Structures are given as structure tokens and as C-alpha cells.
Amino acid sequence: MNPLKSISLTLLVILGCYVLAQSGDTGDSISLANKNILVVWGGWDGHQPDVFAKKISEWASSKGAHVTVSDSLEVYTNSELMKKQDLIIQYWTMGTITAEQSKGLIETIKSGTGLVGCHGGIGDSFRNNTDYQYMVGGQWVTHPGGKIDYTVQISNTGDPVTEGLQDFEIKNTEQYYMHVDPNVRVLAMTTFNADHDNWINGNSMPVVWKRYHDKGPVFYISIGHNPEDFDHPAVWTMLTRGIDWASNSQIENK
Numbered sequence: 001m002n003p004l005k006s007i008s009l010t011l012l013v014i015l016g017c018y019v020l021a022q023s024g025d026t027g028d029s030i031s032l033a034n035k036n037i038l039v040v041w042g043g044w045d046g047h048q049p050d051v052f053a054k055k056i057s058e059w060a061s062s063k064g065a066h067v068t069v070s071d072s073l074e075v076y077t078n079s080e081l082m083k084k085q086d087l088i089i090q091y092w093t094m095g096t097i098t099a100e101q102s103k104g105l106i107e108t109i110k111s112g113t114g115l116v117g118c119h120g121g122i123g124d125s126f127r128n129n130t131d132y133q134y135m136v137g138g139q140w141v142t143h144p145g146g147k148i149d150y151t152v153q154i155s156n157t158g159d160p161v162t163e164g165l166q167d168f169e170i171k172n173t174e175q176y177y178m179h180v181d182p183n184v185r186v187l188a189m190t191t192f193n194a195d196h197d198n199w200i201n202g203n204s205m206p207v208v209w210k211r212y213h214d215k216g217p218v219f220y221i222s223i224g225h226n227p228e229d230f231d232h233p234a235v236w237t238m239l240t241r242g243i244d245w246a247s248n249s250q251i252e253n254k
């Protein structure tokens, strides 16, 4: 091989490795074939829950899932539909849930259906419902400074959700300060500085966690104020891997 060709080939291989390393796992290898997934959206519209619901529904459908989308919490009282679901993905900030709707959701999760959500979509819903908060494993209380830049530290690289990922910075979005249940398996953290509330300087806070609520796997990521937050490859990777985990675990558990 002439030297020029050899150098070109070497450069091509290096470029290929670089592209692979940068792209990571973008959820392309996940299959949701024959999974029933219910996507529920609503609540405070500043979070554009319709945009999130559309993006995640289209992705899940492209992975083979049978996706049902609802903009009403009344769907949680439809026991025939609920018992068929492998996974529920909710984006519903604040709002109120009736006792019957709440019972429908919580009993479904306790029986083994997965629950996935981000940001206020499950981490700040139905503030007066502590049974619901007990299921999620945490509740938003504030986001010092509003939209800021901050670092996410991957704290558990041994988990399939965070495997191969590295610490990263996310820009112009909310750093959630939450009250968190000790019964969560933390996968990623963030640390607050003194810029906004100096008394929380140095405090670390979970950003991504897994837990079980009885038989139901629950996956949460506190990023997601802006729909664009999910354009960050590491954020999208964790969300989609979390969906994969939570939609499978009920089978592993049975």
C-alpha cells in the first residue's frame, strides 16, 4: 500500500472510533417489541409536556412498542387498559389527582408495571398526594438560580443505565433540589455551589435513580425542564435505557 493510502486508512479508522466514542449508546440498540406503553401528559404547560410526550411516543413506537397516549388522568381508572401495560411514562407537573385515579396508578405499579418520568413530570406532580410521592421516591422543592449551567456526576458506572457514560455539563436548565427517599438506587448526582443559596454549598443531590415500589420498577431523571435537554446524548441515553429497564423488570420479577 502506498504511504498516502495507508495514512488515509489510518485517519479513517481513528475518525470512525472517535465518532463511535462520541455518539455512545443513543438508544438505537433497545428493542421494545410487543411492549404496551402508556404515555400520559398534562399539568403545567410551561414544561411543554405535549412535546415530551410526542418525542418519547414516536421513539417507543419506532422500537416496536404499542403506545397509547392520553392527556387525561382518568385513564388511570381504566383497569382493563392499565393491567395490560408494561410501562407508564408520565409528564404531568403539579395539578391534582383524584383518589380513584391515584389508586389506579399506584396499584398498577405495585403489581409490576414500570413507571418512568423526568423533572416535574413525575418528580413534582400532585403535591398534596404523599402516597404518590412515596412511589416516585422524591419530590422537587426548589431549583436555586432558575435556569443555570451545572455538572452531572455519574455515580454508579456499574449499572446498565449509566455504563460507559462520563460526567457531563448541562446548560441553561434547572438543577433540581429534591427531598429524596433513602430507598432509591442513585445512578447520577449533582453538587450545588454557593452562587444562589450559599447554605447548600457543597451538597450533593441525586439526579437519576431507580427503585422498586412493591413489584413495580420506577426510574427517574430530574433533568428535563426544556424539551431540548434530551438532545444531550448522555441525558437521552439514560432516559431510554431507563425505559428499557423499567419495561422489562416486571418480567424478571415474576
Ligand SMILES: [Zn+2]
Pocket (backbone or CB within 6 Å): 047, 119, 120, 174, 224, 225
Ligand atoms: Zn422546570
